[in-house]
Amino acid sequence: xxxxxxxxxxxxxxxxxxxxxxxxxxxxxxxxxxxxxxxxxxxxxxxxxxxxxxxxxxxxxxxxxxxxxxxxxxxxxxxxxxxxxxxxxxxxxxxxxxxxxxxxxxxxxxxxxxxxxxxxxxxxxxxxxxxxxxxxxxxxxxxxxxxxxxxxxxxxxxxxxxxxxxxxxxxxxxxxxxxxxxxxxxxxxxxxxxxxxxxxxxxxxxxxxxxxxxxxxxxxxxxxxxxxxxxxxxxxxxxxxxxxxxxxxxxxxxxxxxxxxxxxxxxxxxxxxxxxxxxxxxxxxxxxxxxxxxxxxxxxxxxxxxxxxxxxxxxxxxxxxxxxxxxxxxxxxxxxxxxxxxxxxxxxxxxxxxxxxxx
Ligand code: KG4
Ligand code: ZN
Numbered sequence: 001x002x003x004x005x006x007x008x009x010x011x012x013x014x015x016x017x018x019x020x021x022x023x024x025x026x027x028x029x030x031x032x033x034x035x036x037x038x039x040x041x042x043x044x045x046x047x048x049x050x051x052x053x054x055x056x057x058x059x060x061x062x063x064x065x066x067x068x069x070x071x072x073x074x075x076x077x078x079x080x081x082x083x084x085x086x087x088x089x090x091x092x093x094x095x096x097x098x099x100x101x102x103x104x105x106x107x108x109x110x111x112x113x114x115x116x117x118x119x120x121x122x123x124x125x126x127x128x129x130x131x132x133x134x135x136x137x138x139x140x141x142x143x144x145x146x147x148x149x150x151x152x153x154x155x156x157x158x159x160x161x162x163x164x165x166x167x168x169x170x171x172x173x174x175x176x177x178x179x180x181x182x183x184x185x186x187x188x189x190x191x192x193x194x195x196x197x198x199x200x201x202x203x204x205x206x207x208x209x210x211x212x213x214x215x216x217x218x219x220x221x222x223x224x225x226x227x228x229x230x231x232x233x234x235x236x237x238x239x240x241x242x243x244x245x246x247x248x249x250x251x252x253x254x255x256x257x258x259x260x261x262x263x264x265x266x267x268x269x270x271x272x273x274x275x276x277x278x279x280x281x282x283x284x285x286x287x288x289x290x291x292x293x294x295x296x297x298x299x300x301x302x303x304x305x306x307x308x309x310x311x312x313x314x315x316x317x318x319x320x321x322x323x324x325x326x327x328x329x330x331x332x333x334x335x336x337x338x339x340x341x342x343x344x345x346x347x348x349x350x351x352x353x354x355x356x357x358x359x
Contacts, residue, residue: 002322003075003106007060007099008315011092012084012112013138014043014179016055019311020063020074024319026122026312028066030059031305038177042168049087056095059311074103078318081109081328082338083139089334097330106327108318109334111341113140115313116275118149118320120302122312127300128270132263136256136284137276138164138179141210143263144340146273149320152340155263156208163252164278166212170219170248174241175233185281187242188249196222196247200254207262215251219244253287260288264297271298280304 010017010031017031034051037043064070079096082089093109100107117133132155133144141162145153161169164181171180188195198218203209222244227234236244264272272292278284279301292299306313321327 005069005073005075006315006318006322007063007074007077007096008110008311008313008318009056009060009077009079009092009096010112010115010309010311010314011052011056011088012080012082013088013309014048014051015309016052016059017309017311017314018056018059018063019315020067020069021312021315021319022067024316026315028063029305029310029312030062030066031308031310032059041172041178043085045085045087048085049091052088052091056091063311071099072103074099074105076100076106076108076318076322076327077103078108078110078314078321080112080115080314081332082335083112084334084336086334086336089336093332093334101330106322107330107332108321108326109328109332110314110317110321111338112309112314113142113338113340114149114317116307117144117146117152117273117340118316119275119306119310119313120273120300122306122316123302124300127273128298130267130269131271131273131300132260132267132269134256134260134263134272134274134279135276136163136274136278138162138168138181138278140276141212141256141278143208143259145263145267145269149317149324150342152342153267154340155266156206156210156259158210158212159203159206160211160213161216163210163212163256164276166216166252167248167278169216173220173223173233174236174244175230179277181278181281184245184248185283187245188283191242191246193243195250196244198222198247198251200251200258202258208259208266210255210259212252212255215248215255219248249281249283253284256284257287257291260291261295264295269297271300274299274301275307277308280307
């Protein structure tokens with residue numbers, strides 16, 4: 001009998017998350033964002049690991065309590081094994097292995113990016129294949145053609161900062177607390193005048209690629225020219241800060257849409273599926289929806305709580321892997337720099353009927 005009750009654990013960065021999946025559906029989900037990093041303006045790896053150690057067990061207890069289950073009811077344990085902060089990953093993976101071993105149930109090491117890529121299925125059910133996936137988060141900005149689990153065609157990626165990283169860095173200049181994405185997004189959305197104009201970068205010789213460091217520099221120069229530096233970033237009024245935020249979101253939106261367009265035209269995709277913390281931006285969701293509507297492309301974006309890091313997306317990959325008879329060895333190590341895994345040779349094209357034809 002295949003395991004039906006799967007515990008998912010996510011500790012790759014500054015969110016400590018656990019979720020319980022029953023028959024592939026989220027039964028309970030608990031995510032704690034480690035606010036302690038706020039005063040440092042970025043995630044402090046050592047503090048993140050220690051906080052995961054303290055927060056993980058309560059998160060697991062909470063999802064068991066929410067579903068009236070006991071530890072002994074867990075039939076498989078999945079945990080993020082990369083990419084992410086090495087110490088933070090080790091906390092989750094060691095915990096998962098120990099628990100799986102003590103319960104004598106399968107352990108699954110899950111790739112964090114793969115979790116994001118398929119998280120929409122938790123809400124929307126099976127996605128049409130092939131789809132164009134886009135992950136926009138604090139650590140990644142990439143597009144990928146998805147032909148099935150582990151069957152990925154890497155298309156575009158950022159040549160420097162990730163979109164979320166840009167938000168967090170310019171957010172710091174503007175005096176927003178870390179992580180800044182949600183606050184920047186909220187202010188940009190509330191702005192109704194003419195946003196500040198910032199350049200949109202294209203990567204020479206890589207139409208599928210992204211680059212956000214030029215925008216970061218442009219924002220810095222814009223602020224330096226006009227404002228003094230205070231204890232908490234540049235000294236800027238709320239109204240002016242909002243105009244800058246709207247300009248940043250508009251520029252990022254244009255760059256992401258341009259990369260999406262280029263990636264979409266590489267194959268006959270049946271949908272665009274977005275995920276990652278930045279995909280929870282209401283400003284960007286509105287731009288993506290307009291673009292998809294103009295082009296007549298089905299667009300799927302999970303709700304914000306499934307875009308940001310969560311345990312359900314990790315448990316879900318565990319569930320899919322178990323369905324195909326796959327489990328991880330107990331000596332699996334964490335891989336802080338892991339890319340998207342490829343389980344089998346990529347079938348370049350899959351017809352809507354689902355038959356792969358390799359290229
Ligand atoms: O996927 P995620 O939770 O963690 C990583 O895997 O990186 O993404 C975190 C990133 C941060 O950079 C954060 O500022 C950004 O997502 N973010 C947002 C929003 N919520 C989180 N960016 C824009 N708008 C939001 N509402
Ligand atoms: Zn993530």
